[in-house]
Amino acid sequence: MTGIRVAALQMRSGTEPEANADAFEALVREAADKGAQYVQSPEMTGALVRSRAELLERIEGARGALITERAEALAGELSIHVQVGSTAVALPDGRVANRAFLFSPEGNLIATYDKIHMFDVDLDHGESWRESATYAPGEAAVVADLPFGRMGFAICYDLRFPQLFRAEAVAGAQVLTAPAAFTRQTGEAHWHVLIRARAIENGAFMIAAAQGGKHEDGRETFGHSMIVDPWGRILAEAEGDAPEVVIADLDISEVAAARGKVPNLRNARDFTVKQVGAAEDAARSKAS
Numbered sequence: 001m002t003g004i005r006v007a008a009l010q011m012r013s014g015t016e017p018e019a020n021a022d023a024f025e026a027l028v029r030e031a032a033d034k035g036a037q038y039v040q041s042p043e044m045t046g047a048l049v050r051s052r053a054e055l056l057e058r059i060e061g062a063r064g065a066l067i068t069e070r071a072e073a074l075a076g077e078l079s080i081h082v083q084v085g086s087t088a089v090a091l092p093d094g095r096v097a098n099r100a101f102l103f104s105p106e107g108n109l110i111a112t113y114d115k116i117h118m119f120d121v122d123l124d125h126g127e128s129w130r131e132s133a134t135y136a137p138g139e140a141a142v143v144a145d146l147p148f149g150r151m152g153f154a155i156c157y158d159l160r161f162p163q164l165f166r167a168e169a170v171a172g173a174q175v176l177t178a179p180a181a182f183t184r185q186t187g188e189a190h191w192h193v194l195i196r197a198r199a200i201e202n203g204a205f206m207i208a209a210a211q212g213g214k215h216e217d218g219r220e221t222f223g224h225s226m227i228v229d230p231w232g233r234i235l236a237e238a239e240g241d242a243p244e245v246v247i248a249d250l251d252i253s254e255v256a257a258a259r260g261k262v263p264n265l266r267n268a269r270d271f272t273v274k275q276v277g278a279a280e281d282a283a284r285s286k287a288s
């Protein structure tokens with residue numbers, strides 16, 4: 001099996017898990033009606049809540065409760081792979097994980113992945129974020145073997161760390177994922193180029209479902225959910241930031257073709273970094 005129809009769900013998640021689960025279910029069913037065999041939702045599908053105290057009131061246990069229960073049921077009912085791009089889950093030590101879940105067509109949990117890189121930034125116009133104040137970073141990259149190929153996981157800010165995607169590609173991943181809630185400011189500047197770059201440099205498909213629009217907690221996200229092929233071509237993209245289903249057909253054999261043309265995974269070499277300049281010049285002057 002090398003061909004697969006996939007869907008990226010663009011959402012505008014709010015603060016109420018039940019409303020988000022209903023919106024998620026409607027989009028999953030729409031995607032399945034269009035023939036999608038794998039469906040991915042954005043980062044923080046279950047609830048998009050900026051306040052830590054308010055977030056903690058809305059999450060339940062390590063399985064994310066409502067949204068993952070809905071995803072598990074839909075996967076089994078519709079006989080498709082369903083990936084919750086991420087949702088906030090409570091950890092035993094009182095902290096929170098930003099966790100992705102992938103369910104099989106039988107409704108079984110295949111894999112989870114905890115976001116590794118925390119979005120601690122200070123942007124223009126006073127926009128600041130400190131994910132590390134709420135979330136515990138993950139410590140392991142994850143790849144999963146599916147009937148159509150091997151898949152690697154990432155979430156949002158992970159997109160700026162190419163070593164994660166390279167490690168997954170070296171581990172055999174042919175499809176890379178980056179469900180996200182990119183801010184409008186960073187999305188307008190970098191979303192397209194980062195998604196395409198990760199696809200090109202790894203010779204892999206990229207699937208990136210995104211949050212889009214103005215959310216109940218006051219944030220604004222960029223949208224433009226995308227599916228990109230191993231040559232960096234955009235196969236499908238949401239027109240803007242409104243909720244919708246983005247569909248594309250993937251031929252996994254294109255991964256081997258791209259990597260055969262430009263075998264950079266095979267050609268990579270270890271190297272050291274040599275520093276030259278002022279410090280070295282000063283040492284020479286002192287010696288003379």
